[in-house]
Amino acid sequence: MVRQIEIDINKIDFIDEHCEVNGHVDGIQNSPCEFKIWGWAINPYRKNSKSVKVLFFSENKELLASITPDSPSLDVAEHFNCDQLNECRWEAYVPKSSLPARDQTIFIYTYLIDSNKALIIKNQTSKVTLAMFRSNAYPILYIDIVSASGCNANCYWCPSGCNNKSKTLTFMNCKDFSEKINYMLDNGIINHNTNIELYDWSEPFLNKDFKKIVRFLNESGLRYGVSTNASIRMLFERSDKLDGLHQLIFSMPGFSQASYDRHHGFNFGEILTNIRAILENYRARGFNGRAAINYQVYQHSLEEYEAASNFASSLNIIINPYFASMVDYNVLEKYLDGKLETEILYRASKELFLYFLQDAIKKRNPCWKCPPLNNHITIDVRGMVVRCCITNSNCSDYYFKNILECSLEEIINFKRVANSDICKRCIQHNIDFIVNSEIHVSCHCLLRMLRSPPS
Ligand code: SF4
Numbered sequence: 001m002v003r004q005i006e007i008d009i010n011k012i013d014f015i016d017e018h019c020e021v022n023g024h025v026d027g028i029q030n031s032p033c034e035f036k037i038w039g040w041a042i043n044p045y046r047k048n049s050k051s052v053k054v055l056f057f058s059e060n061k062e063l064l065a066s067i068t069p070d071s072p073s074l075d076v077a078e079h080f081n082c083d084q085l086n087e088c089r090w091e092a093y094v095p096k097s098s099l100p101a102r103d104q105t106i107f108i109y110t111y112l113i114d115s116n117k118a119l120i121i122k123n124q125t126s127k128v129t130l131a132m133f134r135s136n137a138y139p140i141l142y143i144d145i146v147s148a149s150g151c152n153a154n155c156y157w158c159p160s161g162c163n164n165k166s167k168t169l170t171f172m173n174c175k176d177f178s179e180k181i182n183y184m185l186d187n188g189i190i191n192h193n194t195n196i197e198l199y200d201w202s203e204p205f206l207n208k209d210f211k212k213i214v215r216f217l218n219e220s221g222l223r224y225g226v227s228t229n230a231s232i233r234m235l236f237e238r239s240d241k242l243d244g245l246h247q248l249i250f251s252m253p254g255f256s257q258a259s260y261d262r263h264h265g266f267n268f269g270e271i272l273t274n275i276r277a278i279l280e281n282y283r284a285r286g287f288n289g290r291a292a293i294n295y296q297v298y299q300h301s302l303e304e305y306e307a308a309s310n311f312a313s314s315l316n317i318i319i320n321p322y323f324a325s326m327v328d329y330n331v332l333e334k335y336l337d338g339k340l341e342t343e344i345l346y347r348a349s350k351e352l353f354l355y356f357l358q359d360a361i362k363k364r365n366p367c368w369k370c371p372p373l374n375n376h377i378t379i380d381v382r383g384m385v386v387r388c389c390i391t392n393s394n395c396s397d398y399y400f401k402n403i404l405e406c407s408l409e410e411i412i413n414f415k416r417v418a419n420s421d422i423c424k425r426c427i428q429h430n431i432d433f434i435v436n437s438e439i440h441v442s443c444h445c446l447l448r449m450l451r452s453p454p455s
């Protein structure tokens with residue numbers, strides 16, 4: 001976090017109680033070297049964000065930092081029905097080396113420059129305790145319990161969908177899985193706040209030990225997440241508990257048999273039945289976390305979105321539309337370099353939305369950082385620490401070493417940009433930003449137009 005303006009603290013009118021909506025802290029994430037706080041802020045009296053800053057104060061009102069909200073916020077503009085609020089998001093990265101030794105609380109305010117007022121952002125996370133950030137463990141672990149290309153769907157733009165027919169699947173059994181998790185806990189690489197995601201471009205329900213793995217995680221009091229194409233109806237017994245399941249994602253390429261024939265290759269009716277059955281079964285066993293449909297918007301599935309959205313509402317789950325994309329690093333790099341083979345480019349022109357990429361890249365905030373570099377640790381089915389979710393074994397610098405031979409410091413070092421050619425290339429091409437940032441706002445614009453076309 002960098003101080004950006006001179007502010008005379010003695011002249012600020014601090015307002016710690018008010019009823020207007022002036023902002024929100026949407027999240028706080030701890031990672032080995034720094035922590036990140038993000039949210040939005042507006043002037044509640046004028047409904048704009050142009051003359052606003054976000055200020056961070058210590059308990060004794062020492063100004064720690066200031067941030068200017070200037071990132072896209074279409075959702076906030078929609079919520080307040082006010083187009084002026086389309087750039088009021090902010091994001092702050094705080095290096096751990098800058099933390100004071102004494103644990104204290106940080107207070108976050110929306111500062112109205114014109115009137116010299118600081119309005120406290122009232123919500124449960126506006127007061128941040130430094131003690132929360134003493135741990136250096138990774139907040140997110142992606143662990144493949146099925147081998148790379150371990151998916152039974154046929155999605156053309158995903159390396160797993162392209163390669164799964166030519167490879168024999170291998171699985172991580174529960175004994176190996178628990179050994180790796182226990183090692184990471186013992187060595188401070190993860191902790192009990194880490195989200196353990198049981199997939200990385202693979203279908204976790206294909207693993208024969210899936211239920212045993214979930215039982216182990218639940219008994220250990222750990223948080224875990226699943227993303228599935230719902231082709232397998234993985235149900236649990238009455239005695240099982242799923243209260244550690246923090247997230248359950250159903251990935252859908254459209255909402256018709258025609259869309260499923262083009263991509264996943266499954267029976268569409270069966271998928272809907274499976275989703276209903278899985279949700280009912282998991283909720284009955286204590287699942288109380290985030291359930292969502294990740295809806296891939298292809299050209300042909302755009303018009304099916306409304307039906308998918310109604311289906312999600314009927315199940316009381318979220319739907320998250322995003323543009324389907326090239327998710328193989330090498331393919332995306334070739335596309336951005338203008339070197340993609342003609343037949344692949346032709347197919348992309350008929351299936352994908354790519355028009356927004358160049359403009360979105362221009363909006364990259366210089367402070368934005370690649371989440372897999374800073375927050376994620378990714379492990380393949382053999383237990384090898386690998387670069388990240390969008391790279392694969394065809395990329396340089398992909399493998400590090402077996403997790404059972406790694407210390408936290410070695411992993412942090414492996415993930416430094418300076419030590420990786422592929423990360424340097426990736427950032428140069430903005431691939432990290434395309435894949436990991438919220439640039440899919442154009443998708444919401446298209447869907448909005450579909451609902452109410454311009455007259
Ligand atoms: S369902 Fe997901 S992991 Fe499987 S092939 Fe399709 S995009 Fe890849």
Ligand code: SF4
Nearest residue numbers: 370373388423426432
């Ligand atoms: S910079 Fe690119 S290659 Fe490196 S971790 Fe991030 S997404 Fe992966």
